[in-house]
Amino acid sequence: MSAVLEIAGLQKTYRSRKGVRKALDGFDMVVEAGQVHGFLGPNGSGKTTTLRTLLGLIRPNGGRMSILGREVPQALPEVAGSVGAIVESPQFFGNFSAQDTLSLLADAGGVPRTRVFEVLELVGLRDRSKDRVKTYSLGMKQRLAVASALLKNPKLLILDEPANGLDPGGIREMRGLMAGLAESGMTVLLSSHILGEIQLICDSVTIIAAGRRVAAGSVAEVLATHASTSLRVRLEAVSDLTSSAAALRDAGAQVVVEPDHLMVSGLAQPSAVTRTLAERGVYVSELSPVTADLESVFLELTGTAPVQGENRQVDQTVMSGTAPAQSGGWGR
Amino acid sequence: MSLYTAETRRLGKRRFTKFLLGGVILVLIAIAVGMFFTNEKNTPATIAAAQAKADSEFQAAVRQSATDKQTCVAAQGTPDASNWPTNCDDVYQPQTSDFQAAWYMPATFDFREQFPNMITALAAIVAVAAFVIGASFVGAEWASGGMMNLLLWRPRRLQVLSTKIGALLSLLTGFTIVLMAAWTGVFALIANLRGSLDTMTSGAWQSIVLMELRGLALVLVAGAVGFGLASIGRHTAVAMGVAVGVVVLLQFGLYIVLAMANVRFAEVVLATSWATAWMDKTVTITDWNSCNFSGNNGCEPNTLDLTWHAAGGGLIALLVVVVGIAMWTMRSRDIT
Known part of the structure; x- marks a missing residue:
């Protein structure tokens, strides 16, 4: 082409x-x-x-x-x-x-x-x-x-x-x-x-x-x-969310604590989540993959996802103030 | 050529152009109608009536003079004497030359004498309209985004702007020539019906045509300058603002300051002086504060002649500067 x-x-x-x-x-x-x-x-x-x-x-x-x-x-x-x-x-x-x-x-x-x-x-x-x-x-x-x-x-x-x-x-x-x-x-x-x-x-x-x-x-x-595969993890007891997040981070995962669940990424296999939590006596009630769409990739790449309590300015992106991005050659 | 056709169509289709040119025609019709009804042809009857009126006025003046003289004589030795000449023979004695029939004639349209003023009026009115039409033609295109659209089709900026101004000047030329021909015809008719064409010679007609050509040049420069200013500012309002600024501040403001400072020939700063010089071939500005005394002529003030050559040079300089800057900005500035 x-x-x-x-x-x-x-x-x-x-x-x-x-x-x-x-x-x-x-x-x-x-x-x-x-x-x-x-x-x-x-x-x-x-x-x-x-x-x-x-x-x-x-x-x-x-x-x-x-x-x-x-x-x-x-x-x-x-x-x-x-x-x-x-x-x-x-x-x-x-x-x-x-x-x-x-x-x-x-x-x-x-x-x-x-x-x-x-x-x-x-x-x-x-x-x-x-x-x-x-x-x-x-x-x-x-x-x-x-x-x-x-x-x-x-x-x-x-x-x-x-x-x-x-x-x-x-x-x-x-x-x-x-x-x-x-x-x-x-x-x-x-x-x-x-x-x-x-x-x-x-x-x-x-x-x-x-x-x-x-x-x-x-x-x-x-x-x-660019879409990092993430998992939505719900636990039997919401009170275990904080300690479970710490355990998963120790296992090398990136974890975002939501009010009633965890968003986990960076693990090779979903089974690593259940194994890590089960070892601490915490049991999972839901473990489901979250499919990224273009919008989430766009927001991640451009750093323009809204953050609660912050008013993002027009020129404020993930690229602001960073070194020059990848340089594509002619015809690439 | 297709771009030129499109631009000519665009200009002709604009309601503003139609309204303004229609308005110009209505104003000119009003002037012509006014001139028709305020002038009258000299006939033996009107000449006789004027002569009769002059005679009647002369007789009334003679009677009044006789009465005044009697009153003057009677007043001698009384306090009222101070209101009269010491010698009552000095009381004004009317002469027949003081009551010429020509002064009592109705206004008559002498084509050779008065039509040049009508050409100047036409050129001034059309020039103002040309300035506004020129400014609006390109200003509205910039403001509406039409210019950007056009440049997406024709990405040769100078060619686009040149074609636009070419279309504008072509329309103005055609309109003004037709209007001037009609204007000449109408006033020749008015002179025929309500005045006189008798003094017109081939040389006088040639002079009229040359003056009309100068009027056409004035119209074209006004249109091009309006176009250029609006193109530089990318909005009609810029041209109108410059025009108002120049007229109000640079013209009258500066003129008043210079006149108050007793600067000689302050009228030189007025555009009207130069426009008149261009149309009438020369304008003489007088410095009334000066006096060159001679035994034969008494006190004669200094004068300065503005010639049509100098005025023409000024018009060309204005045209080149404004349109040149418009072309340069068109070529070099980003279109955002």
Whole structure:
């Protein structure tokens, strides 16, 4: 499989009177052809900066990028016709209708106007296409944004939060649309916070935190690599939780004490739990494995899981203040 | 070319453009209608009526003079004498030249004399509209995110901005030329019906056309400067703010300060002086505090001539600076 999109060592620094802030700090990403690739990261992690830089809206301070095998931003004018994109929230001139908006873009891009009606039909805006955009709901604007990205019938579709503002039915339609587009051979780069959706529709993911890649690969690989298998352990007597946690820690496990149970990880076999506790005369009433999902992996990798009694700040992630993350090479 | 077509369509489709240009046309219609109804053609009847009125006024003045002289003579030796000349022969004696028929004629539209002012009025009104349309055209695109969308399709920033300004200037050129042709036609008609075209020569017509071309240039510079300022600030309000700031602070504020400090030729700082110089080919600013005495002419003040060449140079400099900075910021600044 060939790479449609490659980013290596991308850097972007913002300088202001308050100081220097690294929005991207040697970020790497590879998206293979025909995949639906999820692009995940907490707020302020650099997702939108990456997409804007890739699309020539922001000038990077370092690194290399290529789309469809051509280095960008130098070759962007040549490849732009093959890249459909929406970046951040959909923004359109409110006094134009959806049809006007798309036909103007079609004119500007040399796309036949018949394509306008095709994409309006595709995103379900056919019957409202003559209404002014300012009368649209956020979800309808989102559909229009997707329509504008699809107008060019692109080889690479970049969607930043396409499900934002959509109702449940709309989210499901969007999921079907993505799957259909991927089946037709289109490569889709999808940035989203709805991790359940990403897990459902994406073939691969890249996770970014503090401007660096913290995980990448197929969804299964990321889950297998980063999800630590844990066990939920309930005891016959809740009063034994503290002493049992200490015993398990002595046996080499990592233990989190919950109000009525223990979460145990780091042991090779579940039987080690029962053996350790039985030796101390404590008996287990429940021992069940807990399957990690993409959300928990994301929260663990980015260090953005909420902590009771703490107010996490936007730039506060597991990567903050640490040494540079793994450096991916060109094409990796 | 497709981008140019799209931008021309976009500009034409904007309601703001339509409303503003429609408003300009309504204002101009109001001016033309006003000029039509406040002017009247000179006919033998109106000339005779004016002559009769002048004669009547002259006779009334003669009677009043005779009465005044009698009163003056009667007042001699009384306290009231101080209200009259010592020699009652000095009481004002009306002359027929003081009561010319022309002064009693109804206003008549002399095309050669008055139409240049109408061209200046048209150019000023359309230039203001052009500034606002230019600023709004690109400012709204920046504010709404339309510019970013467009750049995703056409990632050549300078080409996009150049095409946009090209579409704007094309529309303004077309609109202004049509408007000026109609304006000339309407006032030629008004002159024909309510005044005179008799003094128009081919040279006078040529002068009118050249003045209209200067008016067109003024409109285009105003549109481009509005566009450039809004593009630099990425919002329509920036251009409007700069315009208000320049007019209120730099123009009137500075002018008042300079005038209070008795600085010579303080009117040089007023944009209206330069605009008038551009349209009328020259404006003479007078320093009323100075005196160059000569036996023949008495006290003559110093003057400074602003020529259309200097004004044109200023317009070109303004255009190059503002549009140049807009292009530079478009090329170099991130779009966030």
